Structure formats: structure tokens, C-alpha cells
Amino acid sequence: MKEKITTNHFEKLRVLGVGGSPRAGGNSDALVRQILQGVREKDIATEAIHLRDYSFEPCIGCEKCRKDEICTGLNDGMHLIYPKIVESQGLVLISPTHNYNITAWVKAFIDRLYCFYTYDNNRPRGWTSRLNGQGRKAVIAAVCEQETKKDMGMTLEAMRLPLEALGYEIIDELPVFGLFDKGAVKKEEKIMAKARAVGLNLASSLLT
Numbered sequence: 624m625k626e627k628i629t630t631n632h633f634e635k636l637r638v639l640g641v642g643g644s645p646r647a648g649g650n651s652d653a654l655v656r657q658i659l660q661g662v663r664e665k666d667i668a669t670e671a672i673h674l675r676d677y678s679f680e681p682c683i684g685c686e687k688c689r690k691d692e693i694c695t696g697l698n699d700g701m702h703l704i705y706p707k708i709v710e711s712q713g714l715v716l717i718s719p720t721h722n723y724n725i726t727a728w729v730k731a732f733i734d735r736l737y738c739f740y741t742y743d744n745n746r747p748r749g750w751t752s753r754l755n756g757q758g759r760k761a762v763i764a765a766v767c768e769q770e771t772k773k774d775m776g777m778t779l780e781a782m783r784l785p786l787e788a789l790g791y792e793i794i795d796e797l798p799v800f801g802l803f804d805k806g807a808v809k810k811e812e813k814i815m816a817k818a819r820a821v822g823l824n825l826a827s828s829l830l831t
């Protein structure tokens with residue numbers, strides 16, 4: 624059986640960047656890199672991962688995690704990611720907009736964080752997150768092809784609400800519009816400067 628994960632001790636300050644695009648070398652990849660660059664400028668260690676590089680399933684709703692306090696219903700790539708989440712006080716989560724929403728990878732990733740909740744036995748069940756109360760902070764970013772908030776749909780909300788529920792304070796949000804071509808964001812100086820500023824902002828907030 625998988626060991627329970629202890630969730631309240633950070634060995635050192637670090638920020639995990641999680642990219643949710645299936646497209647390697649695309650706009651989300653460049654944004655993750657740039658935001659983490661801003662974080663590192665404040666001497667905080669960073670790591671970037673891309674969900675497409677991990678083989679993992681969506682949550683199957685078996686509820687075994689309720690007793691085991693870690694996902695024991697699925698034995699897959701998420702178990703390589705859980706320790707990174709636990710050990711990182713800061714999180715950068717980025718998704719391109721796919722059909723007005725986060726990508727299927729990001730949705731599956733968020734659902735698999737369900738194992739960090741503790742529930743009581745009432746109906747509906749009261750809940751708390753075992754990641755809560757640890758000064759966890761996050762920034763979220765979304766990138767889409769079209770030009771308006773409506774076209775981005777619920778991409779940012781779909782990350783913000785669950786991360787807040789898990790116990791992250793959302794420090795900053797970066798919506799990026801009007802980009803389709805792979806990696807096009809790298810040529811957008813203003814957006815790249817904003818992404819760096821978002822990283823600096825997260826780092827400053829973690830250091831206070």
C-alpha cells in the first residue's frame with residue numbers, strides 16, 4: 624500500500640511549475656518557463672513539469688483515499704507528482720484554453736488532488752484540505768487563441784476554485800489572449816514581461 628504523505632513540512636522554499644498543454648514547445652511551456660524565471664530571480668528553487676510527460680488516469684471516484692489519505696485506487700504517474708506538490712510551497716499552474724475550459728490533462732490532475740481532502744461522515748460531507756494552513760501560494764495562467772474573456776471561458780476559474788479549496792492563496796492570474804501559433808508568445812515582449820513579473824510577485828509573496 625502507498626504510504627500516507629505528510630503535508631506540513633517544507634524542507635526548503637521551492638516553486639513547482641505545472642504545464643497543462645499537450646503541445647510541447649507551445650505557449651504554455653514558454654509561460655511556465657518565464658514565470659519560473661521570475662521566481663528564480665528571488666533565489667527560490669523551481670522545477671517545471673508538463674503533465675503530458677506523465678502517464679496518469681482521471682480520478683475513478685473509488686474514495687479509497689478517504690481512508691488511506693493518498694490515492695490507492697490508481698497506481699500511476701500521479702505518484703511521481705504528489706511528492707513534488709507536497710514539498711513545494713509555491714505552485715504555478717498553466718493551461719491553454721480547450722473549448723472554453725482547462726485541458727483534459729489539467730482537469731485530471733486537479734481531480735487527482737482529491738486525495739488531499741479529509742471528509743466527515745455527514746451528508747453532504749464536511750471537508751478540509753490537508754494542504755491548508757501551510758502558507759501555500761499559487762499563480763495561474765491561461766492562454767487562448769481568441770481575443771475576449773468569453774473565448775477563454777472558465778479556464779481561470781476552473782483552476783482558481785479548486786486550488787483555493789485545496790488551501791492555496793492565489794497571488795496572481797495571467798490571462799493571455801490572441802495566440803494560436805506554437806510558441807508565438809515568446810515574441811510578445813509585453814506578455815513575457817508580465818509573466819516574469821507574475822513570477823517575481825509569487826516569489827516576493829512567499830518570502831514575506
Ligand SMILES: Cc1cc2nc3c(=O)[nH]c(=O)nc-3n(C[C@H](O)[C@H](O)[C@H](O)COP(=O)(O)O)c2cc1C
Nearest residue numbers: 644649650651719720721722723767768769802803
Ligand atoms: C482542442 C482545442 C480547443 C481549443 N479551444 C479554444 C477555445 O475554446 N478558445 C480559444 O480562444 N482557443 C482555443 N484553442 C486554441 C488554444 O488555446 C491556443 O492555440 C493556445 O495558444 C494553445 O496553447 P499551447 O501552445 O500552450 O498548447 C483550442 C485549441 C485546441 C487544440
